[in-house]
Amino acid sequence: MGKKKQPIYKVVAADSRSPRDGKFLEAIGLYNPLTKPHTVEIQEDRALYWLDKGAQPTDTVKSLLRQKGITLKRELSRRGLTTEQIGSEMENWTKLQEAKQKSITRKKKPKKSVDVEQKSEEVSKDENNEQSTAEVQGASEEGSTSKD
Secondary structure (H helix, E strand, O other): OEEOOEEOEEEEEOOOOOOOOOOOOEEEEEEEOOOOOOEEEEOHHHHHHHHHOOOOOOHHHHHHHHHHOHHHHHHHHHOOOOHHHHHHHHHHHHHHHHHHHHHHHHHHOOOOOOOHHHHHHHHHHHHHHHHHHHHHHHHHHHHHHHHO
16 A cells, blocks of 8 residues: 555465455454554454464564564463453553653654864864874875986
8 A cells, every 4th residue: 555655565364375455354453664653553452363374474464463562462461361460461561662662752852962172172173183194195196206
């Protein structure tokens, strides 16, 4: 789906014998990789239904299901936990995900600006280095012309 250079993907349950872009059994979600952060909308109950029926997700879909916590929920239900226990585990997982997002956004913030005095000192050092290299190059050029 989407437009040229602007893809949007459908997450579908399809028979393995059908073509890639062909007939599918059910559309269970959407994935938009271009938004910041990327958008993943998956119907959790339908995804769990198809996984329980034996559907094999592709690597990309498996990653998306992990990001949404659907694979964790499925694993917890397979262990035989009650819905209350699953709910508390999912809340803990959600808190951890939010903490990770906060730490990522902190790392991406620009560094504090350097004082103007430090910048001016760096510029003057660079200018002095350029002048000294120009003098050395000029001296070496004079030496090379006298040898000819």
